[in-house]
Amino acid sequence: MSKRPSSTYNDPGYFYNPKKLLKLFTLTSVLLAVGIIAMVWKDWARPWKDTQRAAMRWEARRLSVEEMILERRSKSTARSIAKARRAAEKEVAKNRKAIEAVEKKIAEWRGAFYLRDMIYKERKQYTLEAEYKIHEVHDPDELEEWTRKLFKFRDDEARFKDAVRHADSTLRGKLAERAELESALAAVEARRAKDPQLKRLALVRQGIEKNRHWSFLRELPLLDFLAPPTKVEQLVLDNIVENYEFAFPKKVDRCGTCHVNAFRVGFDAEKFPRPLDDKKELDGNQFELAVYRFVSDSIAAVTPKDKPEKLRAVEIHHQTLSFMWAEYDAESGEIGLDGGKKKWQKYKRNKKGLWAKTKKGGASIGEYYRSVLNRMENHWRTHPHFDDMVGPGSAHPYEKVGCTVCHLGRGWSTDFGLAHHTPDRKKVEDWMTTERAEKEGHHLPLSAKMSLTEAMGAGRSETEADIATGWLTDQDVKYRWADELGRNKGKLKYWIWPQYPKMLIQASCLKCHKAGMLRPVEEEYAGxxxxxxxxxxxxxxxxxxxxxxxxxxxxxxxxxxxFIPKKPERYRPKGLESGKDSFLRFGCYGCHKLDATVYPFMDRVRAKVGPPLDEIVSKVNDSWLEKWISDPKSFRPDTRMPRFFDLSNNSHEFQYRFADGNFGKIKGKLWNQTEIWAIAAWMKAESKKRARKLPTVDLSRGDPARGERLVIGDHDASKPGTGGDAAKGEAKACIACHDIGIKTDALKFDAAALKHEKNKLVGSTGWGARMSRRQGPTLTALGSKVKPEWLYAWLRNPRGWWKHTNMPDLRLTEQEALDIAAYLMTLRSEEFENSPAIVRDRSVLQKMAIELKVAEQKEATDRAITTVTGWSVDEQAQYVGKTLFKHYGCFGCHDIHAFQDATPIGAELTEWASKPMERLEINHAPIEHSHFDFIYAKLRNPRIYDYGMPRRDKPYERLRMPRFGFTADEARDIGTFVIALVNDPITPAARFNPDARDSAIIRGREIIGRYNCQACHIIEGEGGDIWPVIKADKWRPPNLLxxxxxxxxxxxxxxxxxxxxxxxxxxxxxxxxxxxxxxxxxxxxxxxxxxxxxxxxxxxxxxxxxxxxxxxxxxxxxxxxxxxxxxxxxxxxxxxxxxxxxxxxxxxxxxxxxxxxxxxxxxxxxxxxxxxxxxxxxxxxxxxxxxxxxxxxxxxxxxxxxxxxxxxxxxxxxxxxxxxxxxxxxxxxxxxxxxxxxxxxxxxxxxxxxxxx
Amino acid sequence: MDNVLAFLRWIVTEAAAPKLLVPLVFVALILTLKYYRVVTKPRVAGPIGLLIVVFLVGSCFDANFRKIITKADNIPIILLLFSVFFLVWLSLRRAALNDEAAEKGEPPLEARFKRETVLVWPDLVMIELIVIVGLTALLAFWAVGLPAPLEEPASAALTPNPSKAPWYFLGLQEMLVYYDPWYAGVVLPTMIVVGLMAIPYIDTNPKGNGYYTLVERKFAISVFLIGFIVFWIALITIGTFLRGPNWNFFGPYDYWDVHMSVPLKNINISEIFWVKMLKQGMPEAWYVRELPGIVMVIAFVMIGPLLLAKTVLKKLFKQLDIVRFSVVVTLLLFMISLPAKMLGRWLFNLKYVVYIPEYFINL
Known part of the structure; x- marks a missing residue:
């Protein structure tokens, strides 16, 4: 630093005080240093690095335990090898002189080889030069000169090459000579290398060494960029891409960064040793193996952050382990605790919290291990169902499929919150019952506490109670995100696809499994x-x-x-597959389109689910129809026909602006009944145009008693004389598909309970929901519904009346059909028949017609009034009925000529779940804003999104999806299916492409399910529901194994x-x-x-x-x-x-x-x-x-x-x-x-x- | 207490709406310039600054306000507001002191210190070093404390709502509310740049060189501050804090609801003229239809300068030659066109003065 001219210090214009500047500089420098330290620290202490460091430490511990066990186990082998080695050494020592002589020669010849090789390589250059010259030189003399040289060089080269070869072969010979002299030692070494335990031990030691190597320095902050021990595990997937519209980058997953053991075998709860009272488990070797694996795994499962109690528990493992192996007798292969006896003591906690042997009570080691494993952190565990889900041999190996294509969330995030983890709903539910949650305003929804009746009793209107309970059940409680569970600050706002909670994970399957889902099935047949x-x-x-x-x-x-097959665990795809089944069974596709080019199973859906209505007038009696529309379940509790009326958004008195512009009130019930009146009236009038003539039948010729035998078979033991062999030649087994209200419990049948252990299936058979006696309609009150002539005609030829019915032709004779019809007509419901008929109010009908003219036909009010008042009541009813039939989309399920080409009224679902959340109209419904919750609540209470909406004066702007009365399980499964309908581009290579056999099974199962074959036959080990009705084995429909x-x-x-x-x-x-x-x-x-x-x-x-x-x-x-x-x-x-x-x-x-x-x-x-x-x-x-x-x-x-x-x-x-x-x-x-x-x-x-x- | 708070909220929300906020800022700026000697006194400016701080801190008790203010990419805007406030105050305060001194015949403050030169070594180097180190430290802390607010990958089918420009363009984006893209996004920015480039040729006033003053450069400073504070900083503030989903206005305490819809039916001058005033349908030919608007625009361009020359810019008209005056007036007209249209929008729901979709000319 040059010296400052002293005069400047005295210069009043001199502004900057160097001391002050220095102080300032010091201050900023310190700040910068702190800032840099903070930066480095933040990077060093990233959560995933902590996780990996902990994992490495525990891996080291696991290895040390393994080393200990292996050392013990291979003790005798090692001893015998050492003994052999000593003998071999002695043997070799005898040849010492000879060996020394050979080694001298080896040294000599090694030198000779090196020198000759050097000279040879040098001489070779001359040849190359000469060869080059011959090509380039044009002067004939010079060319001759070089030719001569080339020959000479080539001769030299060949000579030296020969010398090299000679040295080489001599050297080899000497080496072989030495090996021969030392062969005894080599044999011992070979034995050591071949021994599996010692081999493993060497690997383990290598691992230990590797873990130890430099790990401290490599982990140091700031230095850890050189060769960090912690690394982000990044997986770039070839066949699976992200959809950013017009850009489809490969999917990137980094989940393995924290889930260190997810893709390694042996860190799962399933692998613990089974309880010791099972005699088979006393097989020492087997148990030893299991315990060993278990102990090392559970040690690996403990993190340093765990409570001391847990750490201590792991210490116990060490004790137990060393204790056990101290007693291990390698010769007999027996292990035990009390002097080699094959008896295992129970363990109990002592005052210090340690586990000690005890005579009475306590837990077995196996149980104890299990308890430790259950406390294991999730991300330390092996992925559940490893072999089926992510294992290298599974259909979706981790390397090819990754994580977030199924789990969703943000794959490339290495932060818990940013990866968008979602807690298990059960856990959230548990959390919400805590005092703290209550305090913070997280309440369990009403339904968790009360039923509909109770909710209404608490002073709520029906609608409110419906809302409070309709979308929730006792078993399935709605969750709200709880910060406590998210660990971070809750949901990441900007991520559109949060991870699925466990219960919804199956929704991802459909992305690839559009062709179907299949578990390998092998028949095991007569051994x-x-x-x-x-x-x-x-x-x-x-x-x-x-x-x-x-x-x-x-x-x-x-x-x-x-062949003794490995029995895989039974697996039933409850969520998605059963949701799909319900979707098809309830005919959801009638209103909600599902593109068959995307979902091939839609291609095979043949027909609408409901019967055609073109001939309804000849089928049912008049009073039945209106009551049925009003509340189908009151007639047939298990019907698939939904209810449209008297639901939460249309059952109340509502204010209505009449055509004259004045406001008035109309009772919801009256309005609904008028609608039903009109719809039924129109249907009757419409079907009169097309109904065929029914045969005239004299039902009195039919014998109801015989009819009953034909329908029920020889089942009914309570009626002596009607059952047994008397009916054996006649039974038609209608009850395989229909419920006629007899002792349903008696018909429950478990195929597995039959003595057919030998004829069982290997692999899964859980597919679809078997309809069994729900296949056909319940017939308990059929007599109150149909006209006998129609019933007779139907029984003779079901397809003649409904082209697409699943009801088969039973090939009945005229008399049989008469008998059955006579019997079925005796089944009536007095209660239903006596229930009040609907009210017909003409003034309401007229109002409705005007309203519809305006709302549906978009007519001006005054024109609508003129038109409608000019009509007769019948005309008004016809108009209203037809318009409403269309408005409610009845043609979605029922064929009727007037609407044969009508378009479905519901939202298309092909890519429904890819809609952004904010485009779903939830309004005031008190639900979580997620696709699943939306659809779940809608299924439970389809009108829920009208809750609290002031739309009441516009009756035809309300939601109109009918109430199917789905159970919580059904709604959850259908919901899982619907949220699976996403637009996610999966490359064809990544999809499930069934081969010929798989396709045949998938298609076959569809048909088996459609025609209810399993009601009679046992197929794939399931079904045969009719079997208990038939007493003798040989009369039963065959098992089709x-x-x-x-x-x-x-x-x-x-x-x-x-x-x-x-x-x-x-x-x-x-x-x-x-x-x-x-x-x-x-x-x-x-x-x-x-x-x-x-x-x-x-x-x-x-x-x-x-x-x-x-x-x-x-x-x-x-x-x-x-x-x-x-x-x-x-x-x-x-x-x-x-x-x-x-x-x-x-x-x-x-x-x-x-x-x-x-x-x-x-x-x-x-x-x-x-x-x-x-x-x-x-x-x-x-x-x-x-x-x-x-x-x-x-x-x-x-x-x-x-x-x-x-x-x-x-x-x-x-x-x-x-x-x-x-x-x-x-x-x-x-x-x-x-x-x-x-x-x-x-x-x-x-x-x-x-x-x- | 709750009522008082609710009332305060209501006041702030109302005042924050562009139709009030922009005029308020404008009026406040004019008043400040007029009474700058009083306003910039620490006794007056201090409490005002304190009031702003109290407003900010107090408002942070509101969750929605806090959420918007503490958004990682909004923090710099807060800093920007404070620094603008401070620098405007500083310059005006100095100007006030200097102007007072000039009235007394004393030299300006800047002349009293001989600080025009600094030793490069060690002083300048040292200062620069300190600033470098200090800023680096600041950035380090900032990066640790407020990580980059990364969002989901961009998807053409799922654009963010609101889609916001970078903060320095938010003023422009706000202009887009009032004008067509070609005008607000192309013509106006071009004119801003051209105008800034033209300043040395227009403003040849040698006074105020090396010291702060307002009296000696009243017109230049006022026009600049109005352009900068009202039509740039205020618009950036609105764009950052008050424009939510669908570019709707949200009060500082409002929840940004995606579904919010605002009743707004804007109409054109032609509609006002033909339908509302003459009660008839629209003429078919565009030149007839848009005649009222075209007349207005021509009047604005032709009569405006004459009016200005006779009134507000009388003095300037005398000072400058005709070319430079024309340039100044043209630039001023462009500047005025923005508040003019804003007023039209706020007062009459004015959509376009001239609306010729046939040729994509909308003004």
Whole structure:
């Protein structure tokens, strides 16, 4: 610093005092330093870094525990290896001199090699130069000169190269010599390297070392940019993009930054050891493994911020662990606490809060571990359902799908609040009941505390009470965001897609699963796992693979050997799938369009859910119709028909501005009843134009008692004489689909409770909601509704009256239909019939007509008045009825000619959930502003958004969605489905693309659900609801497990098309055709009705069953086999545990002739003829052999059946000739065909199907 | 107490509406300029400043107010308001002192200190260093305490509501309320820039050089302050704090409700003339239809300068040559066109003076 001229100090104009400046400078510098420290600190202490540091520390602890355990476990191995090593060393020491000599040589030759290699590489340059010159030089002399040189250089090069090779091979030889001399040591090392435990130990130690390495320095603030131990885990997804309209960047997720263990196995509660009183768990090794994994995991699960109690609890783990392993006896493999006894003590907390052994009470270690795990932080855990959801082998591995495509929220945020976490609703509910929440004004909604009646009792009007309770239930409580749970400052304002709470997470599935959802299904069939791809069965081919089908001729089903399947946990997609089912079942699509190009299942929706109204006048009696419209549930509590009237926004007295401009009041009820009057009047008039003439029926000819037997079957035990065998030939099993009000409890039926353990399914079967007795309408009061003539006509031909009905043709005779009609007409509801008829007020009707003219036709008021007053009452009613029919969108569910091309009245839902929140009109409804809450509240109380809105003088501006009376669960599920309808661009590669088999199953399940097949049959292990009604096993509709390999595709197709008349081509039959009306089971009382499936549906059913069984479903003729052939071309599942071919001594020569003879002899010996017949006229007890020959059964199935009938159909009277009751082979019993069961079965099968006459 | 608070709220809300706030600021500025010697006295200005602080702090008890004020990107605007207030006060105060001194025949304050030169080393370097360090420290603390207010990724289908320009353009955006984009967004800003560039050629007054004064440059300073404070800073303030979703006006204590709708039916001069006054339909031809508006505009442009030359700018007209006077008057007319249209909007719901959608000419 140059010296300041002293004069300036005295200069009064000199303004700046250097001391002051210095002070100022110091101050600002200190401030800057503090600012920089704050900045660095803020960066260093970011929450995710803390999380990762904690995770690293606990990983270190986990590793140390693992090291300890591994050390203990491998102690004996290590000891024996050490011993071997000592021996080997001794061995090697003997050769010391030789080794030393070799090593000297090795050193020499290593030097020689290096030197020669150097020289060779140098000489090579000369060659290269000469080669270059030859190409470039043009002077002939010079060229000759270089050519000469090149030859010389090449010679040199070759010589040196040779020398290098010589040195190299000599060196190798010497090295091998040394290795030979030291081979004993090498063998020991190899053993050590191969031992899995030691290998693991080495890995663990590596991990420990890595964790230790420099971690302190690398973590230092400001230095941590060099090689930080903490890193943001960023995942950039290729196939999943964000939708910013016109820009579709790849999705980025950083959730793994904090959820450190979410994608690693072993940090989940499911992995804890099961309670110790289970005897199996006393298997020492198994338990040891489980405990070890559990302990190390739970140690990893504790964070440093945990309460001391929890930390102490983990310390206990250490104690327990070391204690246990101290007792571990490596030789016997037994572990135990009391001197090696296999008895585990219980544990109890002592005064210090530690766990100590106790004789009485207390918890087992397993229970104790469980309690620790339950307190584990969420983000320390493995993702639930790891193997199905995010695991590398699952359908949605983390690396490909990420997190926020399902969970929503902001993927690239590494901050709890900014990632937009959403708390579980249950937790919020719990929080809201705390005193503090009450204090801060968070109240649990009314409904959590009271019912509708109670709410009204508390001085609320019906509407208010409806609001207070309508959108909530006891089990499902609305949440409001609580700051306490958000940890941060609550919701992030600017993020449009907050994370789904747990209960709604399924809403994301539909983004990719538009084609459907499917869990792998494998049939386990009579102990034989069908078609399971298996290395032992290389000839397995994929289902539906036609190329393979021709190349592997004959081997139609590849059945592996006896197989113990892994039983995955049962999984029922309750939310989304059942919501979708309800959406379709309640016909929501009638008013709310769902684009079929986006949602392919909409393509297969055939019809409107309600019956057509074109002939309503001939179907129902007059007084019924109006009362029904007014309140459908009062007639039929379980009906899907919703209620439009007397709801919260139209049931009250409202002020109305009349056409003359004056205000007046009208009672809501009166208004509603007038509307109903008009609608019914119009419908009747309209349907009179089209109704066909009904047959004249004399119902008195019908016998109601017989009708009852036909409808109910032999169920009703309370009426002796009507049940039992008397009805067995007559029952039509109407109650499979209809509720007629008899003892519903008695009809409850649990397929799983049946003794069909053997015939079970592996995998999930939870799909859809089975309708069972809700399939058809409840018939308890049918007599009060319909006209008998119509009922008779309907029973004879349901499709003739309603093209799209699901009601099948039961092929009733005239008398049967009369009987059933007579019986059903006796079912009446006095209460409904006697309920007051609706009021008809002409003045209100006129007002309504004027109002509608103005509101719907947009006419000027004075013109409307002139027009309407000029009409007769009937004309007014017609006009009002038709307009209202349109206004309320009745045509959404019911076909009627006048509105056959009308557009639906509801909002389109295809991308509904992508609407911004503020575009949803919630008004004053006291609900959370979220898409789900909007739709949930709307479903529970469709008029809720009129709450508190002063619209009452405009009756046709009110909300008009009717009340379906959804339960809380239904509303939640439908809500989940509706909020799943988003416009989220998922690239085709990321979607669920079902293969042929999956598609067949998805489509098949739709049909099975649509026609309620499971009401009678057990399909995929579920259903058979009618079974308890039928007392004898053999009269029950069959369990369709294995249907795919049982019947031939073409037969099943024809059967589905028309079960009553099956004609199958069969070369052996006269004319090549077996004429129909072949009753497969003549003794059955309940007949498979004719459902009138379309070809597509029938084909889909065939494919579905084939897909379930992994059997081919090509409609080609099945491969045939004759005894004159070589006898092997037939498809036979390899079901035999012992293959005779493997045993050369048993090989016998079988000719076609002796095969036929032997088969005939077997047929005689087993007395097949005594039960089975082949004559069409004889109704034998066992199936007629004609069926086996009419292209019905698959040959491979017949072989299975002969092998073990009891396992296919429990309790069958068919004896098992080849295996015993428990599936043990009995082949030795008979000496036919060399005692070879496989040959015997084939021969017998072929004889019965081809040669027996 | 609640009633008093409610009343105060009502007053503030009413006063904050542009139709009152802009005139209020204008009147306050004129009064300040007129009575600047009194107003800038610490005894007077101090309490005024204090009142503003009390208003701000007191209002922060209101949740909505607090939310708007403490929004991370609004904090600089608060600082801007304070610094503008302080600097205007400082200059006017100095001007007042200097003008008083000049009346007494004394030299201005600035002349009494020989501070025109500073040693580069060490003084200037030192000061600069201190400022650099201090500002860096400030930025560091600011960054730690108020992180950047990042929002969701931009989506063309989901634009933010309100969509706000950066703070320095909010004045322009506010002009868009009153004028068509081509005028408020293109012509007016161009004229502002052109006008600023023209100042050295117009304003040749050598007085006030190196010291503060108002008396000697009354016209120049007044016009500048009106343009800067009323038509720039006030509009920025309105745009930042008082314009909410759908560009609706929201009082400082109001909740920014997306659904709020305001009954507003603006009409054109032509509609006022033909429909309201003459009670007939609109003529078909645009030149007939828009005749009243066109006449008004021509009158504003032609008669305005003459009027100004005869009245307010009499002195200036004498001082300047005809070219420079024309330039000054043209610029002034552009400036006046903004408050004129604002008044038209507030008083008559005026939409456009000239409305020719056929040629996209709307004024």
């Amino acid at each position: 034989i796992h069908i078609g399971k791809p298996d290395a032992a069965a290389p000839d397995v081919r994929e289902w539906g693979d036609h190329a393979a089908a021709t190349s592997v001729k004959g081997e139609a089903i590849a059945a592996s050997r006896i 294995g249907q795919g390999i049982k019947t031939q595709p073409s037969w099943l197709f024809h059967f589905m098309k028309d079960p009553a008349f099956v004609s199958i081509s069969d070369a052996s039959a006269p004319g090549g055709i077996v004429p129909g009306s072949d009753r497969v089971r003549p003794w059955h009382s309940i007949r498979m009705p004719t459902f009138g499936l379309s070809d597509e549906e029938a084909r889909a059913v065939v494919k579905y069953f084939a897909a379930l069984s992994r059997a081919p479903a090509d409609f080609e003729t099945m491969p045939t086999d004759t005894l004159t052939g070589d006898g092997t071309s037939y498809a036979t599942p390899r079901i035999f545990p012992v293959k005779r071919e493997d045993d050369p001594t048993k090989t016998i020569s079988i000719t076609a002739r002796n095969r036929l003879d032997e088969a005939r002899a077997m047929f005689q010996q087993y007395q097949c003829k005594s039960c089975h017949s082949i004559d069409a006229k004889i109704d034998s007890q066992a199936p007629n052999f004609r069926h086996t020959r009419a292209g019905r059964l698959r040959p491979e199935w017949i072989a299975l059946w002969l092998w073990n009938p009891n396992s296919l159909q429990e309790g069958t009277s068919m004896p098992g000739f080849f295996v015993g009751d428990h599936g043990e082979p009995k082949a030795a019993e008979s000496a036919f065909l060399g005692g070879d069961a496989e040959q015997q079965i084939r021969a017998l099968r072929d004889f019965v199907t081809r040669h027996y006459k």
